[in-house]
Amino acid sequence: MTEHFGNRFPQFYITTPQPCPYLPGRYEKKVFTHLLGDNAVSLNNVLTQSGFRRSQNIAYRPACDGCSACVSVRILVDDFEPNRNLRRVLARNADLTGVEMPARATQAQFSLLRSYLDARHAEGGMADMTALDYVTMIEDTTVMTSVMEYRQAGASDGTAPLIAAALTDTLEDGLSMVYSFFDTDEDERSLGTYMVLDHIRRAKLRGLPYVYLGYWVADCRKMAYKMRFRPLEALGMDGWERVPV
Known part of the structure; x- marks a missing residue:
């Protein structure tokens, strides 16, 4: 990613645990970043290829404790x-x-x-x-x-x-x-x-x-x-x- 974005490496954040929509009784966390600025298109490309999904101007992927059930x-x-x-x-x-x-x-x-x-x-x-x-x-x-x-x-x-x-x-x-x-x-x-x-x-x-x-x-x-x-x-x-x- 550094080749694409140089010194403007995106900031990543993590959500608080929420009930998992796929597996009952489990909780999910997501890591996410914002798709903003001149690099939004290239960032969306790189992150999708890395297993992220897009929702509006946010790219996210699961980051759940002790679980890797979600597979891109x-x-x-x-x-x-x-x-x-x-x-x-x-x-x-x-x-x-x-x-x-x-x-x-x-x-x-x-x-x-x-x-x-x-x-x-x-x-x-x-x-x-x-x-x-x-x-x-x-x-x-x-x-x-x-x-x-x-x-x-x-x-x-x-x-x-x-x-x-x-x-x-x-x-x-x-x-x-x-x-x-x-x-x-x-x-x-x-x-x-x-x-x-x-x-x-x-x-x-x-x-x-x-x-x-x-x-x-x-x-x-x-x-x-x-x-x-x-x-x-x-x-x-x-x-x-x-x-x-």
């Missing part, structure tokens, strides 16, 4: 081939079109997010998110980010409802899926899986080698889907290494 994972884009189940997901969503939009919050996005949170994460940390909170989440950024919007293609009047969306950072070596949400009434589409597949396609078209999926926790059921997108690399003590099949 990324998809190897050039080696990825969808299996039969994933090809079925692509086929079920062949009527969708995705458009990369500027990082600007819209009412349609917030309405979709609110219904998603109410249906899937009513007890989560974002359950009380307001419209203003959402504007901050999307627009309070100093890095290269955008919103991928997904709608049914071919609507003659151009008013097809928003069915899924993903806040996505563009890095020097890949795409980082910061947060995604979708219409939970469309369960048969497996929209969360589809958005990952679409990000793999987009990364490949851009010549980017990775799609960053954030953290995987072996004992957390809601994280299990990330193991479907092999080959994966996981960040460990010896750097990024391929996850055994």
Whole structure:
């Protein structure tokens, strides 16, 4: 990092312990820094490659006492081939079109997010998110980010409802899926899986080698889907290494 930032090395801080959102009965701490100033883009690149995640203008990673359950994972884009189940997901969503939009919050996005949170994460940390909170989440950024919007293609009047969306950072070596949400009434589409597949396609078209999926926790059921997108690399003590099949 010193090669990137010279004497302006970022200041890091650590949070107080909070209940772990992934493993019941445990507590988490995070180390974090601010993504500000002229070096925000390059800092976001370096920190993401080092296992950090972004939330607005903060980059963070777990720093829990006696626990290393959260493992950063990324998809190897050039080696990825969808299996039969994933090809079925692509086929079920062949009527969708995705458009990369500027990082600007819209009412349609917030309405979709609110219904998603109410249906899937009513007890989560974002359950009380307001419209203003959402504007901050999307627009309070100093890095290269955008919103991928997904709608049914071919609507003659151009008013097809928003069915899924993903806040996505563009890095020097890949795409980082910061947060995604979708219409939970469309369960048969497996929209969360589809958005990952679409990000793999987009990364490949851009010549980017990775799609960053954030953290995987072996004992957390809601994280299990990330193991479907092999080959994966996981960040460990010896750097990024391929996850055994």
